[in-house]
Amino acid sequence: MKSKTVKSADPIGEFYTKHPYPPPVENLDRARDMWQDESVHRAEFHLFWPHKEYRAELDVLVAGCGTWQSAKFAVCHPNARVQAIDIASTSLQHTALLGQQYNLTNLELQQLPIENVADLDHQFDLIVCTGVLHHLADPDAGVRALRSVLKPDGAMYLMLYAPYGRAGVHMLQEYCRRLGIGTSQQEIEDLSAVLKELPQHHPLVSMLRGAREGLDAESLVDALLNPRDRAYTVPQVFDYVERNDLSFARWYWQAPYSPRCGAITATPHAKRLVALPEREQYLEMELFRGLLTNHDFVVHHNEANPEDVKVRFDDERFLRYVPIRRSWTICVQERLPPGAAGALLNQTHLFNDLYLLINATEKQMYDAIDGHRTVGEIVEAVEGSAAQAPNFFEELWWYDQVVFDTSKA
Numbered sequence: 001m002k003s004k005t006v007k008s009a010d011p012i013g014e015f016y017t018k019h020p021y022p023p024p025v026e027n028l029d030r031a032r033d034m035w036q037d038e039s040v041h042r043a044e045f046h047l048f049w050p051h052k053e054y055r056a057e058l059d060v061l062v063a064g065c066g067t068w069q070s071a072k073f074a075v076c077h078p079n080a081r082v083q084a085i086d087i088a089s090t091s092l093q094h095t096a097l098l099g100q101q102y103n104l105t106n107l108e109l110q111q112l113p114i115e116n117v118a119d120l121d122h123q124f125d126l127i128v129c130t131g132v133l134h135h136l137a138d139p140d141a142g143v144r145a146l147r148s149v150l151k152p153d154g155a156m157y158l159m160l161y162a163p164y165g166r167a168g169v170h171m172l173q174e175y176c177r178r179l180g181i182g183t184s185q186q187e188i189e190d191l192s193a194v195l196k197e198l199p200q201h202h203p204l205v206s207m208l209r210g211a212r213e214g215l216d217a218e219s220l221v222d223a224l225l226n227p228r229d230r231a232y233t234v235p236q237v238f239d240y241v242e243r244n245d246l247s248f249a250r251w252y253w254q255a256p257y258s259p260r261c262g263a264i265t266a267t268p269h270a271k272r273l274v275a276l277p278e279r280e281q282y283l284e285m286e287l288f289r290g291l292l293t294n295h296d297f298v299v300h301h302n303e304a305n306p307e308d309v310k311v312r313f314d315d316e317r318f319l320r321y322v323p324i325r326r327s328w329t330i331c332v333q334e335r336l337p338p339g340a341a342g343a344l345l346n347q348t349h350l351f352n353d354l355y356l357l358i359n360a361t362e363k364q365m366y367d368a369i370d371g372h373r374t375v376g377e378i379v380e381a382v383e384g385s386a387a388q389a390p391n392f393f394e395e396l397w398w399y400d401q402v403v404f405d406t407s408k409a
Helices: 011-018 029-034 038-048 069-076 089-101 114-120 139-148 164-179 185-195 203-207 217-224 234-243 270-274 278-289 316-320 360-367 375-381 389-398
Strands: 002-004 059-063 081-086 107-111 124-130 150-161 246-251 294-301 322-325 329-332 342-346 355-358 402-405
Touching: 011 089, 029 069, 038 322, 038 402, 059 069, 059 114, 069 081, 069 089, 069 107, 069 124, 081 089, 081 114, 089 107, 114 139, 124 139, 139 150, 139 234, 164 203, 164 217, 164 278, 185 217, 234 246, 234 278, 234 294, 270 278, 316 375, 322 375, 342 360, 355 360, 355 389, 360 389, 375 389, 389 402
Parallel strands: 002 107, 059 081, 059 124, 081 107, 124 150
Antiparallel strands: 150 294, 246 294, 322 402, 329 342, 342 355
C-alpha cells in the first residue's frame, strides 16, 4: 500500500481532520467474509453494468474515502486496483492502519482534493463518491473532475444528501449556527445534553426512527456542526447529473422511488402514479416517502448508449437474462397471510412496507435462482411458471431483490 499526504487549507479539510468520519473501525473481517462469495461480486458488477460480462480486475477510485471505505473495498475486492483520495490526513491515517493490518497491496492512498483528481493521471472503471460532493464549495466542479478521470464505459456510484428526510438536521444546524456552537469537547457535551430534551415529535427524532438514544452530539457532529453541505431533491439530482455531462442509470436502491413497490400499490393513486413518466414517478415517491435522507445512484458518461444499461421486460430478450440475488435478500416464511409461500425482503431497505409476497410457483422460481441459470431455464424447470414469470422477475428487479446479467441477451 502506498500513501502520499499534503496540507489542505479548505475548512472542510480542517473539520474532517479534527473530526474524522465515519467513525474508525478496528477490523473489516465481517465484510471480507461476506465477499468471499463470487455471486456477491457479480451482483454488484451487474448493478453497474448489466450488459457486460463480469470481470473482477477493475481500476477503482474511492473519492473522499473517509476512515475505512477504501480499505473495505480493497479487502473485499482483492483483484481490483483501488486508489483512494481524501482531503483529511487523519482519515487517510486510519485507512493506512487498516491497509497494514490486512496487507492491502492493491490500495494506494493520496491526500488530494476531488477537484484536483486529474493529478492522478489515471482513468478508472468505477468511481465511488458517497457523502462527499455535497460538502464541496462547488459540487459541479467536483463531479466534472471525477468525470474527467472516468473511462468512457465506466460507472460512478454517487450519494448526495436529500432535503426532506434531513429537515431535522437542517433545523438543528441553524440552531447551532445562531447560537455560535463550536466543536470543542465541552460544546459537544453540552449539545448532547440539549439534544436529549428534544421533543419526541421533532423531525430529527423522526429521522432517527424515534431512537432518542441516537441523539448524541458526538456521533452527530458530522451532520449538525459541518461547516458546509447542501441537499438535492430528485429533480435537482437529475439536473446536477445532466448539466455535468453525465447520464443517470439507476437508483442504487430503487424500490423506495417506485410506485410499483410497497404500500402505495394498494392505494387509489397507484394507477395514476405508474402512468406518469418515470422521473415524475421518482419525484412523487420522494414526496410520498418523506424520510429519504440520501440519494444513492449510478451514472455513466452522457456519450454512452443508455439502451445498453436498460433492463427491459417488454420482449422475449428477458428470457436470456441471468438473475443474480442481491446480497441482502432473504425469504421469510413465518407468519404469512393465506396463499403466500414467502415474503422477500431486502434487509437494507429502511421502509418496512417494501416486502414482496410470493406464491408457491413464484417461490419455486425464486429458489431456482443460482446466478447462472437464465430466466428461460428457470421457467422451463418450474412447471406452470411461464405466465407469471415476466411480472415476477420485473417485480424482483424493482424491489431490489435481484440484478440481471443481460450480456447474453
